[in-house]
Amino acid sequence: MGVNMYAEAGSEPVAVVGPGAVGLALAARLAIEGHPVTLCGRPGAEPLRHIELTDHQGTRTVAVDWQDDPAHLGPFRWVVVATKLHQSDAARAWLERLVGPDTMVVVAQNGVEHRERVAPHATADQVAPVLVHFNAERQGRAGVAIRQDGTGLVAGDDAPGCRARPLLERTGLGVRVAADFTTAAWHKLMVNAVANPVTALTSRRVEVFRDPSVRNVAAAMLGEVAAVGRAEGARLPDGAVDDVLAWIDARPSGAGSSMLADRLAGRPMEHDGLLGAVVRRARTHGTSVPLCTAVLALVAALDEAAR
Incomplete structure (x- = not known):
């Protein structure tokens, strides 16, 4: 052809x-x-x-x-x-x-x-x-x-x-x-790089973010992702973390994530392309992302154990 x-x-x-x-x-x-x-x-x-x-x-x-x-x-x-x-x-x-x-x-x-x-x-x-x-x-x-x-x-x-x-x-x-695709992509990645691994690790849907301890971890992770995004040229506002948490709160009851669905089905998860991308880009900028790095390691281990 x-x-x-x-x-x-x-x-x-x-x-x-x-x-x-x-x-x-x-x-x-x-x-x-x-x-x-x-x-x-x-x-x-x-x-x-x-x-x-x-x-x-x-x-x-x-x-x-x-x-x-x-x-x-x-x-x-x-x-x-x-x-x-x-x-x-x-x-x-x-x-x-x-x-x-x-x-x-x-x-x-x-x-x-x-x-x-x-x-x-x-x-x-x-x-x-x-x-x-x-x-x-x-x-x-x-x-x-x-x-x-x-x-x-x-x-x-x-x-x-x-x-x-x-x-x-x-x-x-x-x-x-x-007009600013970099900002649009990093704004979406803020959601995916946090909501996906947290729901997959806990085997719980979006209601897990109502737990104060989990919400604090998510907020800290979102702050790290936003810092890397800004280093990449994304124009993320000061309130970006609160905006993402509000978006998650607005999800319908029982909503999950693609990574959670993959875990429950025993399929490989796309953690490397989401949270892994954040950690890789952070290294190029010398930006510290300890929570994202730790959660990435845990999800990777979980994924490996399921194979």
């Missing part, structure tokens, strides 16, 4: 690497809008040729192609990477085949290391980091439910972000262009 070149994003095939909840949600929305979608899954996995999408419009079934061997594909014009952060090696195996000189890679993942995770297979000007603000939940093998409150996707206003925006808009999830 050669590079798929069409005049408009609406007629272009899209390869989606990572058929998890976010990948299925994006694949289904793009397929509904007429994009031929190829799902790139784990070798030997049961083929998935239809997605049952449930959203505010009800439940719809859309057809997709399925591939589990990168050798069967060539470059695509559009590639969406939606793997979990700890699955970067698998994603790179696909990118080696899917990325050509005219490919645009949309990285719809958590964290702040979007471009680093797809290098060296895609250059910086081929990569559009995207923050996912909608909630996607798997329902069986082929089903996914989307819930959102406001804009679902955030992209940067740099050249790659502008190039990716037409495709992102076709998802119908709403796209916000962030």
Whole structure:
């Protein structure tokens, strides 16, 4: 297969690497809008040729192609990477085949290391980091439910972000262009780098943050993440810690986190791409993050014990 070149994003095939909840949600929305979608899954996995999408419009079934061997594909014009952060090696195996000189890679993942995770297979000007603000939940093998409150996707206003925006808009999830993507990414990382590991370690949902002792630990961790983010150039306000805690407080009763769900299901957790990214960046700036470092070590040990 050669590079798929069409005049408009609406007629272009899209390869989606990572058929998890976010990948299925994006694949289904793009397929509904007429994009031929190829799902790139784990070798030997049961083929998935239809997605049952449930959203505010009800439940719809859309057809997709399925591939589990990168050798069967060539470059695509559009590639969406939606793997979990700890699955970067698998994603790179696909990118080696899917990325050509005219490919645009949309990285719809958590964290702040979007471009680093797809290098060296895609250059910086081929990569559009995207923050996912909608909630996607798997329902069986082929089903996914989307819930959102406001804009679902955030992209940067740099050249790659502008190039990716037409495709992102076709998802119908709403796209916000962030003039300061660094700040937007670190603000989201403040939530993910603390709420995910704390819920996973305690095996409790968001109500755990009502415990005064846990809340104090979370606030201290958030302060460390904010300090690293500011060293990275993020313009996080003085009240950023309180803002994040207020956001967590506003979550519906029983809300959990992706890392908690992975722990309960016995799956690997993406702690390295979240809290690990904070600790790595802290080292480059000489910033002290003792609590984040300690919690990262505990979650890593927990993850290792489950394997």
